[in-house]
Amino acid sequence: MQRKLRYGTAAIAQGAVESGVHLAVACPGEVASAVLAAAERGGLCCASAPSEKAALEMALGASIGGARVLVAVRSGGLESSAGALAAAAAAGATGLAVVLCDDPAARHAPALDSRAAARAAMVPVLEPADPHECRVMVGSALELSERFETPVVVRLTARLADSAGPVDSEPAVHTPPRGWRWRPPGEVPAGQRRAARAAAQERLAQLAGFAWDTPLNRMELRSPDIGVVTSGLLYGMVREALPEASVLKLGLVHPVPTGLVRAFGERVRRLFVIEEPEPFLEQELRAAAIACEGRDRLTRAGEVTPAMLRRAFHPSAPRHRQAAAVPERPPELCPGCPHRATFSALKRLHVTATSDQGCAALAALPPLSAVDRSPALGASVAVAWGLETVLGDRIAGRSVAVVGEGALLHSAAGALAHAAQRPGTVVVADNRLPGGEGSGGEWQGPGGGVHAPGGRRVDLRSLALSLGVPRVREVDPLDLQGTIEALRAELAAPQFSVVIARSPCARLWTDRRARARVEPSRCNRCGACLRLGCPALSDTGETMAVDAGSCVGCGLCGQVCRPGAIEREELR
């Protein structure tokens, strides 16, 4: 048996390989991309999906065909595709594991609690405590799915996905798909839905019985003074902060094993629930008339930290030292990022910009400060439509929605078809890297990635025209003046228009052919180049300077330098 250091996401993929998963599906983005990249490296058949809903439905089809399937979903993805999960549950999908990642600290996504979405879909939830359990619980989820004929959610948190530990490995199990499995409904749709709900309730009742003695849940009896019910990564944190406490570690967190918790509660004097981000277990236990203490002791909602546990249970312990006041270092757009050029053009036109999430949202930060709002993935077109509807002439010709090509295919195409019925402007930021922040270029989807089915790219111009957009034009955002003129013309146009700003993501610039060079004698330190927010540029106090190591030679800074002090230097 070989032990290797693995992140939670890689351990999930390893578990899928070892459990004989036939197909892994995901919509690219942060944790989902990391799981898929690792699964692909492990030799699994992987498929990209334009949205989480599509991913779940593709997986349902494969499940009906008798395959074992893994679906990876980004933070918040389950909430936006809850109907598809409920449909998979109603169809009695088997061999279907859904891996998702909540972000209790809201570092990269809203701090949603997907256990609530899984409860609404009447689907069981497993929660691994470390990378080793990530690997093991994929197999457990698939077995449960086949035994109880339901999709099973494996819930990670961002900290577990970004934690690594030693993980054992087992030989992969290669089993052929079990074959076509289809039961004719035999009833009208309403009857089917009622029957499916009754079946789901019956499944949950059976799972509640299973939860009583499954090794997925573990009672560790130590001191009877304090008993803690917890799950996931918090289990280790509780063990370290409260080494004497009795612990009920839940691996199966939905349906909540209330019988087991009640039995545990009878053996301890005070029962605590430690969970994040929401008091999901606590509310379920209170509903079952089990007295417990929970989030009120820590914090109302959000991420639980070791310091928080220490303060809550050891109030007399010495306080931790306070962090020094240090200037923030937020993430920023990479050198050469075409988004920087696109948003620089929009800023010069003094428009109000509604942006997509992911990298583009970084343009909101100073010194670029070019994004006014970035509500959610794929939401910019619809949000801008609502804004323009209410404000009318006050904003006409001065509002732009910016959407990435991946987000357009994910969930904005319908809104674009609707918006195209009246004047307005949408910029599609086509950087050939759907998945945005966190996808890291490791694994790309149908918007234009190297792994697109059959190597094809979606023709965004044809897509926009077919959605009824009357005016479509393409620009290279790194031609700043050309982009400004194109945008000015489209903002003034009487019809709806789409501007496709097409230039590859800076991470795809593997062949550096030029870099910027400052001629100090011509530099008057006006600061125009610095306002682009490029990490390669700085002010030495005497002149502006270019960091040769990070400059990729995009040429944008030279275009904003009025004295002409920044030149583009060919490297060969």
Place this chain on the structure above:
Amino acid sequence: MSERAYGILLAGVGGQEAELAGELIARAAIEAGLEATLSTERPPSRHGGSAVCRVRIARGEIRTPFISPGEADLLLGLEGLESLRRIHEVRADGLAVVADRIVPTPRMRAGLEEPPADIPGRLRQAVARVVLLPLEAIFPVPREPAALAGAFLGVAACLLPIPAAAWDATAAREGIAWLEGLALGRRFFEAQPEDVRCPLAPRAA
């Protein structure tokens, strides 16, 4: 099984390979038959933001990959400002080995704010032992981030109970730059005074 663990904190800026350096420390520990965990806060650091990696190493079970504030034994600071941001996570009697460079933040580059004054002095106020790692002296010719990060592996190699062979094998698998950095960092730290080089004392895991 022992329940004593070492807590190592790596702080830097996205792109400086702080996370991969932490991963290599953990891999070297596992190669040497120890337990190791690490935790990072990865995605923002890919875009030049703060990067942090927390590594724990022990002979026995490690319950959680997290290190509570004030309980890290060693800070490997690949950049001064980020080291100051994390210094409160180090024990007062701990050790901080910090690169003598500052990478300005976006607001600093735009002239909107100034870097903090006297970073080495503030680090010394917080922990007992602070060693500044002179990058230009160690690397007279500019090198890639992996080589610079590798120098911090060399420092860790002098302080942690992991055989040299495990360090060399782990660094070599990642590439020649890591191996070169490892050797240079080790040479630098072995030349430090005895009281600086004294081994770390592990804490409860």
